[in-house]
Amino acid sequence: MRNAIVIISLSLALPAALAxxxxxxxxxxxxxxxxxxxxxxPFPPRLLGETAWHKxxxxxxxxxGSDATLDPKTRQAIEAYLxxxxxxxxxxxxxxxxxxxxxxxxxxxxxxxxxxxxxxQRPSIKRASNCAACHSQAxxxxxxxxxxxIPK
Amino acid sequence: xxFLSQLLRHTVTLTLLCSTVLARAETPQQIQAAxxxxxxxxxxxxxxxxxxxxxxxxxxxxxxxxxxxCHTGNxxxxxxxxxxxxxxxxxxxxxxxxxxxxxxxxxxxxxxxxKDVVGRACTAAEKADVVAYLISAK
Numbered sequence: 001m002r003n004a005i006v007i008i009s010l011s012l013a014l015p016a017a018l019a020x021x022x023x024x025x026x027x028x029x030x031x032x033x034x035x036x037x038x039x040x041x042p043f044p045p046r047l048l049g050e051t052a053w054h055k056x057x058x059x060x061x062x063x064x065g066s067d068a069t070l071d072p073k074t075r076q077a078i079e080a081y082l083x084x085x086x087x088x089x090x091x092x093x094x095x096x097x098x099x100x101x102x103x104x105x106x107x108x109x110x111x112x113x114x115x116x117x118x119x120x121q122r123p124s125i126k127r128a129s130n131c132a133a134c135h136s137q138a139x140x141x142x143x144x145x146x147x148x149x150i151p152k
Numbered sequence: 153x154x155f156l157s158q159l160l161r162h163t164v165t166l167t168l169l170c171s172t173v174l175a176r177a178e179t180p181q182q183i184q185a186a187x188x189x190x191x192x193x194x195x196x197x198x199x200x201x202x203x204x205x206x207x208x209x210x211x212x213x214x215x216x217x218x219x220x221x222c223h224t225g226n227x228x229x230x231x232x233x234x235x236x237x238x239x240x241x242x243x244x245x246x247x248x249x250x251x252x253x254x255x256x257x258x259x260x261x262x263x264x265x266x267k268d269v270v271g272r273a274c275t276a277a278e279k280a281d282v283v284a285y286l287i288s289a290k
Contacts, residue, residue: 039233040238066235067267
């Protein structure tokens with residue numbers, strides 16, 4: 001009996017350990033690409049935690065100053081995908097508070113701390129949310145280091 | 153469990169995508185006619201006007217943005233999201249044959265964008281005028 005419990009706990013723990021903390025890669029979701037991707041880069045679900053995604057998808061009528069409402073069925077399907085593939089822990093802002101802006105999270109700031117202010121201000125980049133300016137495959141949800149080309 | 157929930161989610165996604173594809177395609181003229189007939193419930197004898205639609209598209213309606221803020225002053229040109237910079241395909245039917253062929257898509261974008269540009273839902277008459285303008289724009 002004890003052996004059975006050990007085997008079961010191992011089989012549950014192993015895949016989670018192999019997946020790596022906070023770096024779950026999710027297959028691209030066609031609905032997310034189509035609906036979120038018509039206005040901005042379809043941000044990968046691992047960039048925010050569950051609570052943040054629920055909050056964001058529950059306030060699409062006031063989406064960073066714009067109305068981004070979806071029909072309930074589509075919204076629920078996208079929300080389920082985002083939550084199922086979310087970061088394991090909430091990504092907090094640099095002030096330790098929760099935030100819905102990916103670019104304000106401590107994680108994002110840390111990942112981009114080597115990018116100088118003058119680079120951000122280039123007309124070809126302009127905004128931190130303009131992922132595709134440097135991440136050439138961002139539209140496909142891929143942010144690999146090898147695909148980074150910082151424009152002049 | 154995770155696998156099951158993913159399978160379920162993918163099934164939902166596929167069903168949604170299929171239903172989008174299967175949603176009956178219409179012509180821009182049919183879509184304009186549907187808005188015109190809805191507008192006649194309020195104003196009998198209403199007829200869509202491309203001239204009024206042109207004015208509506210290019211002027212401010214009490215908010216910061218106009219339609220042209222993202223779609224540019226010439227709807228035959230590609231546009232650009234004023235905040236994110238994301239490319240937007242041309243709105244004029246002459247430049248983009250896919251425009252105004254899916255009623256659900258048209259309604260989705262009028263719902264969103266009218267809130268941003270007009271601060272309320274657009275009336276059927278306003279939608280009919282804008283569609284007429286974008287059908288006629290060369």
